[in-house]
Amino acid sequence: MMKQQDVILKVENVSKQYRLGVVGTGTISHDFNRFLAKVTGKEDPYLKIGESNDRSTKGTSEYVWALKDIDFEVKRGEILGIIGKNGAGKSTLLKILSKVTGPTTGCIKYNGRIASLLEVGTGFHPEMTGKENIFLNGAILGMTKKEISRKLDEIIEFSGCERYVDTPVKRYSSGMKVRLAFAVAAFLEPDILIVDEVLAVGDTEFQKKAIGKMQDISSQAERTVLFVSHDMGAIQSLCTRAILLVNGELNIIGKTKMIISEYFKAKTIAKEVFPISVFNNSLSIIDFHLHKSHKKEIINIVAYNDDISIIVKLKGNRSDIEDLLLEFKIYNKQQKLITTFSTYLLNFNLKFKNGDNQLKVNCDIRNIILAPNNYYISLIIMKKSNLSVYRIFDDLIQFKMVKSKDFILKNVVKPNIHGDIIFNHKWN
Amino acid sequence: MEKEKWLFNISPKNNTFNLNLKEVWHYRDLLFLFVKRDVITLYKQTILGPLWYLIQPLFTSVIFTLVFNNVAGIKTGGIPPFLFNLAGITTWNYFKECLVATSDTFKKNEQIFGKVYFPRIIMPMSIIISNLLKFAIQLFILICFYLYYVFFTNSGIRPSEFLFLFPLLIVFMGMVGLGLGMIISSMVTKYRDLTFLVSFGIQLLMYISLVVIPLSLFQKKGVEWLVMYNPMGYIIEMARFLLLNQGNVSKFGIAYTVIFSVLCLLFGTVIFNKTEKTFIDTI
Numbered sequence: 001m002m003k004q005q006d007v008i009l010k011v012e013n014v015s016k017q018y019r020l021g022v023v024g025t026g027t028i029s030h031d032f033n034r035f036l037a038k039v040t041g042k043e044d045p046y047l048k049i050g051e052s053n054d055r056s057t058k059g060t061s062e063y064v065w066a067l068k069d070i071d072f073e074v075k076r077g078e079i080l081g082i083i084g085k086n087g088a089g090k091s092t093l094l095k096i097l098s099k100v101t102g103p104t105t106g107c108i109k110y111n112g113r114i115a116s117l118l119e120v121g122t123g124f125h126p127e128m129t130g131k132e133n134i135f136l137n138g139a140i141l142g143m144t145k146k147e148i149s150r151k152l153d154e155i156i157e158f159s160g161c162e163r164y165v166d167t168p169v170k171r172y173s174s175g176m177k178v179r180l181a182f183a184v185a186a187f188l189e190p191d192i193l194i195v196d197e198v199l200a201v202g203d204t205e206f207q208k209k210a211i212g213k214m215q216d217i218s219s220q221a222e223r224t225v226l227f228v229s230h231d232m233g234a235i236q237s238l239c240t241r242a243i244l245l246v247n248g249e250l251n252i253i254g255k256t257k258m259i260i261s262e263y264f265k266a267k268t269i270a271k272e273v274f275p276i277s278v279f280n281n282s283l284s285i286i287d288f289h290l291h292k293s294h295k296k297e298i299i300n301i302v303a304y305n306d307d308i309s310i311i312v313k314l315k316g317n318r319s320d321i322e323d324l325l326l327e328f329k330i331y332n333k334q335q336k337l338i339t340t341f342s343t344y345l346l347n348f349n350l351k352f353k354n355g356d357n358q359l360k361v362n363c364d365i366r367n368i369i370l371a372p373n374n375y376y377i378s379l380i381i382m383k384k385s386n387l388s389v390y391r392i393f394d395d396l397i398q399f400k401m402v403k404s405k406d407f408i409l410k411n412v413v414k415p416n417i418h419g420d421i422i423f424n425h426k427w428n
Numbered sequence: 429m430e431k432e433k434w435l436f437n438i439s440p441k442n443n444t445f446n447l448n449l450k451e452v453w454h455y456r457d458l459l460f461l462f463v464k465r466d467v468i469t470l471y472k473q474t475i476l477g478p479l480w481y482l483i484q485p486l487f488t489s490v491i492f493t494l495v496f497n498n499v500a501g502i503k504t505g506g507i508p509p510f511l512f513n514l515a516g517i518t519t520w521n522y523f524k525e526c527l528v529a530t531s532d533t534f535k536k537n538e539q540i541f542g543k544v545y546f547p548r549i550i551m552p553m554s555i556i557i558s559n560l561l562k563f564a565i566q567l568f569i570l571i572c573f574y575l576y577y578v579f580f581t582n583s584g585i586r587p588s589e590f591l592f593l594f595p596l597l598i599v600f601m602g603m604v605g606l607g608l609g610m611i612i613s614s615m616v617t618k619y620r621d622l623t624f625l626v627s628f629g630i631q632l633l634m635y636i637s638l639v640v641i642p643l644s645l646f647q648k649k650g651v652e653w654l655v656m657y658n659p660m661g662y663i664i665e666m667a668r669f670l671l672l673n674q675g676n677v678s679k680f681g682i683a684y685t686v687i688f689s690v691l692c693l694l695f696g697t698v699i700f701n702k703t704e705k706t707f708i709d710t711i
Contacts, residue, residue: 010434018709031618095708099438099545102705107439114436119543127469136465139458140544 008224009074009097009192014106016067016092016248066092067248070106074192077222079214081229081239081256083263089248090228091196094118097226098194112191115141119196121181126170130161130180133169137184151187158213159183179206186213192224193217197231211238232260233334233416264333264374275315276393283316286358288379288396293364300397303404305424307366310341310397312379314350315358322350324390326361327380331395332373338420341365344382370401371413371422448701452547462554467561481565485521489514496640504642505674507585511577512668516639518570519667522563523601523660524630529555530609531626534617534707541708548704549697552610556602563598574671588673597670600689601663607692614703638664643676659688 067089074080084090095101097108098116123140124133134155138148148155156165159180161172169177185193195214211234217223229235235242235256242259244251252262275284289298293307302308310328314321328341341363343350352359376395383390403409407424471477489510496502497509504512530552534541537551577583616622635641637660646652655661662681669675 095542096438100542101708103438103440105440107437109434109437111435116544122543123540125465125469127472128465132465132468136461139455139461140540140546142455142546143457144454145457145460 006075007073008076008112009108009110009226011070011072011097011108012106014067014070014093014096014103014108015065016089016096016101017063017104018066019063065248067096067103070245070250072243072250072253074224074226076191076224077218078241079218079225079227079239081227081235081242081259082245083229083232083235083242083259084245084251088245090245091118092248093245094194094196094226094228110192113142114192114194115185115188115190116194117141117182117185117196118194120178120185124169124177124181127168129168130165130172131156134165134180134184137181138188141185141188142190143188147189155183155187158186158209175206182206182210186210186217189221190223192226194226196228207234214238231335232263233336236260236334237416260333283314283320285379285393286313286315288312288393290377290397290399293366300399302368302370302399302401304372304401304409304422305367305369305404305407307364308368309365310363310377312361313358314361318352321359322352323384324350325382325384325387326350327382328363329378329380330370331376331378332415332420333375334415336420338370338375344384344387367424368401369421369423371415371418371420372401372403372409373413373415373420374398374400448547452549455546455550458546459550459554459557462550463558466554466558478565481562482569485514485517485566486569488517492517492640502641502645505644506583507672507674508577508581508583511573511585511672512642513640514570514573515668515671516664518563518566519601519664520634520637520639520660521566522559522598523605523663524634525559525562526556526602526605527609527612528626528630529559530606531612531616532623533609533613534703535613535623538708541704549610549700552606552613552700555609556606560598560602570671585672588670591670594667594670597663597667600685601660603689603693604659604663607689607694607696610696610700611692614699614707617703617707633658633660637661638668642668647676659685 070089070093082090082093092101094116095118096103098114098118100116100118121133121137123137125136128136131152134152135145135148138155139145156162159176159182161176161180161183164172164176169180172180193214214225214227215238218225225238227235227238239256241254242256243253244259244263252259275286288311290300290302290308290310291298292302293309299308312326312328314324325342325344327344330338330340332338343361350359350361375398377397377399379393379396381390381392382388409422413422471480492513493510497504497513502509533548533552533555541548574585577585612622612626636654636658638646638655643652643655643661643665646655662677662685665675666677666681666685669677
């Protein structure tokens with residue numbers, strides 16, 4: 001019974017259907033059909049044909065389910081993370097939760113006030129001063145004037161914009177706007193706060209402040225936060241539980257750590273199959289892999305201090321390829337960039353050998369000193385002539401660093417505490 | 429097991445007549461702040477500022493007087509044509525501004541509505557109220573000319589003894605403007621064509637709303653049917669009756685106007701509430 005009371009938000013079988021293509025043509029006839037079905041007591045004719053929302057495959061139906069049968073509960077005081085690829089339905093879910101749009105089927109039950117932060121500074125008017133905008137924005141988010149007046153000083157202090165509160169917002173830098181807007185939202189006292197990726201803007205100092213504030217909100221005031229982000233670092237440090245959405249369906253719900261690793265697993269499943277053609281087949285990537293230097297076999301487990309090579313094979317028009325710059329970027333699990341290997345930095349020119357129709361580019365790396373963990377390599381293809389990015393292939397290679405015999409780490413390395421790089425060192 | 433208790437519920441369907449007045453009341457400060465925003469930002473960075481409120485009805489009245497009364501020779505009874513036109517235009521303007529601005533609600537506020545929830549009806553309501561301020565300024569200029577004609581000419585005009593009912597008339601006008609505006613704005617979310625209809629329809633409507641041509645003339649020419657079913661016609665005629673004590677006000681006209689305004693507002697609110705839930709998907 002006690003446990004039952006703790007649930008503050010319950011989402012039951014929520015689905016959302018969208019129409020693809022150009023809305024506007026044929027809406028009258030569809031409306032008419034719907035109306036006819038309603039009058040004759042039949043089911044909505046367009047509710048049946050929707051299919052699961054996989055962006056990359058072409059469906060046959062005009063309607064898709066952006067969300068399908070989402071079911072979960074959130075307890076009071078919990079911070080729930082919502083993760084998923086672009087287009088997995090995260091934003092749609094948040095929109096439904098914050099009543100911006102209604103669900104097609106299913107329902108959501110909750111106790112208390114919901115406030116949503118899908119965007120910071122909604123309704124800011126550029127001509128009005130900071131102070132006036134605090135009131136307007138606060139009221140839009142559901143505060144009364146009295147509440148805002150009471151907290152005005154705190155809001156201004158938290159935003160760090162004291163000097164500018166009487167200046168029109170149009171004179172603000174974008175960072176300042178975000179600070180001011182987040183400050184308003186932070187002093188909102190809803191029972192359930194919904195936050196979309198608003199923290200992506202603002203400097204690191206402010207991001208830290210914002211995340212800290214969210215933690216305070218949930219721990220001290222027993223408020224519930226639903227948080228969507230692509231920043232796995234932020235998700236991990238904030239959320240106790242998380243849900244993973246895949247193509248509009250609830251894939252898995254559970255402890256944050258487990259969900260994040262599921263997320264990356266799901267990510268690597270969608271592996272590109274070589275050859276990948278770039279630009280109407282004029283250029284294709286035949287192969288991209290990792291192997292131990294001076295050995296033939298492809299690896300994805302690398303021992304600390306090893307020498308490795310990253311290899312890419314390209315095929316296509318000679319002069320086009322010779323005008324390319326290549327970059328390999330290594331990211332950690334939290335999608336943080338660790339380092340870059342660039343032909344540009346070393347001023348290396350791609351050159352075909354006589355008689356070859358494909359080019360093999362080798363990048364030899366000596367003594368790799370990444371901490372034991374999983375890493376991802378992205379391939380970036382740029383044009384030399386104007387230094388513009390041609391294509392980015394995210395996370396084409398996944399590899400795992402492991403300990404080696406000649407440098408023994410006695411304990412587990414945690415990237416957020418110890419960093420991603422551990423030099424070969426000795427203590428005396 | 430005990431039944432679970434939930435305070436709120438979001439589901440695909442809601443009760444058609446659930447207007448959520450309690451929620452609107454909770455957001456009353458927002459209503460006030462939107463009005464404030466409209467007022468202080470409208471004429472920022474213009475030189476003449478609120479003077480524009482005055483220029484527009486004055487110039488229109490001058491032109492109308494020249495064209496309709498001097499050239500076309502329309503008789504306005506004992507009333508100076510300029511005052512006759514100014515009274516009509518001032519009243520008409522309030523309705524026009526309300527209708528045009530509210531009929532755009534969903535489209536214009538797509539940005540805000542797509543990101544945060546509050547009772548959407550706050551938005552058109554704020555428009556009706558902030559337009560009242562404009563109306564007050566225009567009414568002020570009307571009063572100035574009125575007093576001039578009373579004291580400095582011997583036209584013998586005087587207000588009706590029912591002048592105290594004038595505010596009530598404004599309320600009904602606001603109701604029609606809000607109601608029609610909400611109906612149109614709800615339909616615009618799907619069928620954009622209506623935007624065009626509004627912008628030129630309102631022009632045409634003016635001519636059959638007795639703004640420049642008095643009801644008596646319509647009756648004399650036997651085309652009364654043109655204005656008989658137009659509640660705005662009755663409202664303008666009544667306004668002129670209250671202000672200038674001239675015009676025909678019938679019991680039918682009053683009853684028709686009251687019933688039409690109430691129904692219009694009710695219907696508008698219902699259709700608006702129905703649309704607000706999912707318009708963001710279709711707009």
